[in-house]
Amino acid sequence: xxxxxxxxxxxxxxxxAMAAFVRRHQGRVYGLALSVVGVPAVAEEVAQEAFVRAWRxxxxxxxxxxxxxxxxxxxxxxxxxxxxxxxxxxxxxxxVVAEMLISTTNDSDRVADSDRITTALRALPREQAxxxxxxxxxxLTAREIGEHQQIPLGTAKTRIRTxxxxxxxxxxxxxx
Amino acid sequence: xVDPTRCGEVADALAEVATGAASGPDRARVLAHLADCxxxxxxxxxxxxxxxxxxxxxxxxxxxxxxEGAVLARIAALTADEPEAPRAAEHPSEPDEPADLPxxxxxxDAVVTPLRPNRWRRVLPYAAAAVIAGLGGxxxxxxxxxxxxxxxxxxxxxxxxANGRYFHAAPLLDDAGxxxxxxxxYQGEPSWVFTVLGDTAAPGTYEVSVVTEDGAQTIAxxxxxxxGGGAGGTVDTNIYEIERVDLIGSDGVTYTAELSS
Numbered sequence: 140x141x142x143x144x145x146x147x148x149x150x151x152x153x154x155x156a157m158a159a160f161v162r163r164h165q166g167r168v169y170g171l172a173l174s175v176v177g178v179p180a181v182a183e184e185v186a187q188e189a190f191v192r193a194w195r196x197x198x199x200x201x202x203x204x205x206x207x208x209x210x211x212x213x214x215x216x217x218x219x220x221x222x223x224x225x226x227x228x229x230x231x232x233x234x235v236v237a238e239m240l241i242s243t244t245n246d247s248d249r250v251a252d253s254d255r256i257t258t259a260l261r262a263l264p265r266e267q268a269x270x271x272x273x274x275x276x277x278x279l280t281a282r283e284i285g286e287h288q289q290i291p292l293g294t295a296k297t298r299i300r301t302x303x304x305x306x307x308x309x310x311x312x313x314x315x
Numbered sequence: 316x317v318d319p320t321r322c323g324e325v326a327d328a329l330a331e332v333a334t335g336a337a338s339g340p341d342r343a344r345v346l347a348h349l350a351d352c353x354x355x356x357x358x359x360x361x362x363x364x365x366x367x368x369x370x371x372x373x374x375x376x377x378x379x380x381x382x383e384g385a386v387l388a389r390i391a392a393l394t395a396d397e398p399e400a401p402r403a404a405e406h407p408s409e410p411d412e413p414a415d416l417p418x419x420x421x422x423x424d425a426v427v428t429p430l431r432p433n434r435w436r437r438v439l440p441y442a443a444a445a446v447i448a449g450l451g452g453x454x455x456x457x458x459x460x461x462x463x464x465x466x467x468x469x470x471x472x473x474x475x476x477a478n479g480r481y482f483h484a485a486p487l488l489d490d491a492g493x494x495x496x497x498x499x500x501y502q503g504e505p506s507w508v509f510t511v512l513g514d515t516a517a518p519g520t521y522e523v524s525v526v527t528e529d530g531a532q533t534i535a536x537x538x539x540x541x542x543g544g545g546a547g548g549t550v551d552t553n554i555y556e557i558e559r560v561d562l563i564g565s566d567g568v569t570y571t572a573e574l575s576s
Contacts, residue, residue, distance in 0.1 A: 157390060161383045169378035171370060183378055183385075190386045191393070205367060212370040217335065240372045253371040260372060274334040275369045281331060282338070296327035303330050307365045 142207030149197035161190055164208065168215050174240060175219035175276055177231040185222055189215040208252070220278035233279065234287065237272035259309040267302030274299050321348060322355055329355060333362035334369075485572040487512065487562060496543070498560045498572040508554075509547030510562055512539050512570070519564045526559040527552055 140159065148156025165186065172185035192214050200210055223231070241260045249257065260268045269288075273279045279287065285295035325348045331337035332345045349356050487496035487510065496512035510523050516539055523535040523546060537546035550557075562570040 152394075154387065154390075158383065158387060161386050165378050165382055165386075166375040167371075167373070169382070170376040171373040173376050174373040179379070183382065186378055186382070187386050187389060191389050194390050194393075205364070209367040209370060212373075213335070213367055216370055220335075240374075249372070249374055256368045257372050260369070271334070271366075271369060272372075274331060274336045275366050276373070278334075278336045280336050280338050280341075281327065296330075299334065300327050300330040303333060303362050303365055306369070307361060310365060310368070 143200075143202050146193075146197045146200045146207055149194055150200075157190075157194055160193070164211055165190075167208065168211060171212055171215050172219050174236060175216065175231070176222055176226075177236070181222060181226065182219075185215065185219045188218045192218065216276065216278070223277070231277075233273050233277040234269060237269045237276065240272055240276070241268060255310060256306070259306050262309060263302055263305055267298045267305065270295060270298035271302040271306065322352060325355065329359055330362060333359055334366045485560075485574055487560075487570045487572045489568070489570055495570050496545075496562075498574075499547070500554045500557065500560075500574070507547055507549045508534060508557070508560060509545065510560065510572075511545035512543045512562065514541060514543045516543055516570065517564060517566070517568050519566050519568070521546075521562045521564050521570075523547060524561040524563055525550055525552065525557055526561060527556045528558065531561070 140156075142160070142163070145156045145160045145163075149160060168189055169182055169186040172189070173179065173182040176182050176185055189211065193211055196214075200207065204210075205213075241257060246257075260271070263271070266288075270284055273284050273287070274281075281295040281299060282292055284290075284299070285292045288295065290298075325345050328337055328341040328345045332342055337345065345355075345359075349359065485498050485500075486494045487498055489495050493515070495516040496510060499509045499511075500507070508523065508525055512521070518539055518541050520536060520538055522533045523537075524531045524533050526532075529552075532550070532552070534548035534550055535546045537544060557574050559574060560572045564570075
C-alpha cells in the first residue's frame with residue numbers, strides 16, 4: 140500500500156494504517172531524530188512525537204507538495220529542533236554531525252532514496268555543504284552558523300543560499 | 316510589477332525560509348514579499364523541495380524494541396480523550412501540544428479504559444505491549460477493558476505488525492474447549508503477559524495466573540464485564556518457561572491457555 144493511501148487511512152482514523160506507516164518509516168524517523176539530538180532516549184521521544192503529529196495532521200498532507208517520507212522527516216526535524224532548544228541536557232556538536240552525515244562511513248545505513256542528495260552534497264564545496272546541513276538539520280540561522288563557524292554573517296548567508304542553489308541545479312541534472 | 320531589486324534583497328532570507336531556519340523577522344519579510352511576487356514563490360517552492368530532500372541523508376537506525384507499540388499507545392490515549400470517546404476518570408489528559416515531551420514508552424496510566432471500540436480494536440494489544448514494556452519492574456499491573464468483541468481477534472495482526480517481536484500468542488479456552496479470549500506473551504526487559512477476554516466470557520473478577528514448573532504466580536486481577544476486558548502484568552520468569560496461563564474466576568470458572576506445546 141502506498142504512503143499516500145496509508146496517510147488517507149490515518150486521516151480517517153484507521154489504526155492499522157497508522158501501524159503500517161510507523162513500521163515502514165520508524166527507522167528513518169528515529170535515525171533522523173538521533174542525528175539531530177544525539178541521545179537515543181531523547182531521539183525516541185522525538186520520533187514518537189513526530190508520528191503522533193503525523194497522525195494528527197495526516198488530513199493536511201498534500202501529495203502534490205511533498206513525498207510522504209520527506210513530509211514526515213520535516214515534522215521529525217521540527218520536533219527535534221524544538222527539543223534541542225528546550226533541553227539543556229542535550230549537547231550536540233552540529234558541525235561534527237554534519238560532517239558525519241555525508242561521510243562514506245554511513246553509506247551502509249542510508250535510506251534507499253538518498254543517493255542523489257548524498258552525491259550532490261559531496262560534490263559541493265565542503266563549507267557550503269556544512270552550512271546547508273547546519274541550516275536544514277539543526278535549524279541554525281545564518282547568524283548562529285556565522286558565530287559557530289566564526290565567519291561573517293554575510294558569508295554564512297551566501298554559503299546557505301549558494302549551496303542550496305547548486306544542489307538544486309545538480310538535482311535537476313540528475314533528474315535528466 | 317515587483318521591483319527586481321527587492322527579490323535580491325530577500326534572496327538570502329528566502330533560502331533560510333526554505334531550510335526552515337529563518338528568524339521570525341526574516342520570515343515575515345519574505346512572506347510579505349511573496350504576497351506580490353510569483354517568481355519568488357516558485358523559487359521558494361523549489362528550494363524547499365531541495366532542502367527537504369537534504370533530510371534524507373540521515374542514516375537509518377532501528378528504534379528500541381517496543382517503539383511502534385509506544386507510538387500507538389500514545390495515539391490510543393489521545394483518541395480516548397476525544398469528546399466522542401468514552402473517557403475514564405482515571406485517565407490523564409494529554410495536552411494537545413505538550414510543551415515538554417513525555418518520557419519514551421511511559422505508560423499513560425496504570426488503568427486505561429475504554430478506547431473507541433471500532434477504530435482501536437486492533438490497537439489495544441500492542442498498546443498493551445508498549446505500556447507494559449514501559450513499566451519498570453515485575454509485579455506492575457496494567458488493565459484495560461473494552462466492549463469490542465473483536466478485540467481478542469487482533470492477536471494475529473499484532474504478531475504481524477510487530478514483525479514477530481512478540482514471542483507468543485495463544486487462545487484462552489473454557490472447559491469445553493471453546494475459545495473465550497487470547498493471551499499474549501512478550502520476552503523482553505521486562506517480559507510480560509497480557510490476557511484479553513471477549514464478551515462470551517462470564518462476567519466477574521479474574522486472577523491472571525502464570526504457571527511454570529516451579530508453580531503458579533498471580534500477576535494481575537481484574538473485573539470483566541459483559542463486554543469482556545483485558546489485563547496483564549510483567550513477569551520475572553522467562554517466557555519460554557511458562558507452561559500455562561490460567562484466568563481464575565471468583566465464581567469458580569477457569570479459562571486456560573496451554574503454552575507448553
